[in-house]
Amino acid sequence: xxxxxxxxxxxxxxxxxxxxxxxxxxxxxxxxxxxxxxxxxxxxxxxxxxxxxxxxxxxxxxxxxxxxxxxxxxxxxxxxxxxxxxxxxxxxxxx
Numbered sequence: 001x002x003x004x005x006x007x008x009x010x011x012x013x014x015x016x017x018x019x020x021x022x023x024x025x026x027x028x029x030x031x032x033x034x035x036x037x038x039x040x041x042x043x044x045x046x047x048x049x050x051x052x053x054x055x056x057x058x059x060x061x062x063x064x065x066x067x068x069x070x071x072x073x074x075x076x077x078x079x080x081x082x083x084x085x086x087x088x089x090x091x092x093x094x095x
Contacts, residue, residue, distance in 0.1 A: 012054040019043045037084055045077040 004010045023043045026036040052069045053059040059066075 009054060012050050016047055016050060019047050034085070038081060041077055041080050041084070045073055048073045048077075 005014070023040045026040055049070060052073065053066075056069075058069055
C-alpha cells in the first residue's frame, strides 16, 4: 500500500477522493450553511487545480501556461462565490 503513495499521481488521486468525500459530507448534512458552500467551492477549486497540474501535466509546463489555467480556475471560483452570496440580490433586481 505504501508503494502506491510514492507515486505523485496516486497521492493526487487520494487527495481528490478525500476532498470529494469532505465536500459530500459538508453538503449532505447541510453543515454550517453558507460556510459549507464556500468550503465546497474552495474544495472544487483545489480539485481543479490538482487535475490541471498533475493529470494535465502542467506542473512542469512553462509558467505562462500555468498562470493562464490557474487564473481561469481562480476566476471561475471567485465568480461562483460571488454569485452564491450576491446572486439572489442581483437577480431579484430584474423582477
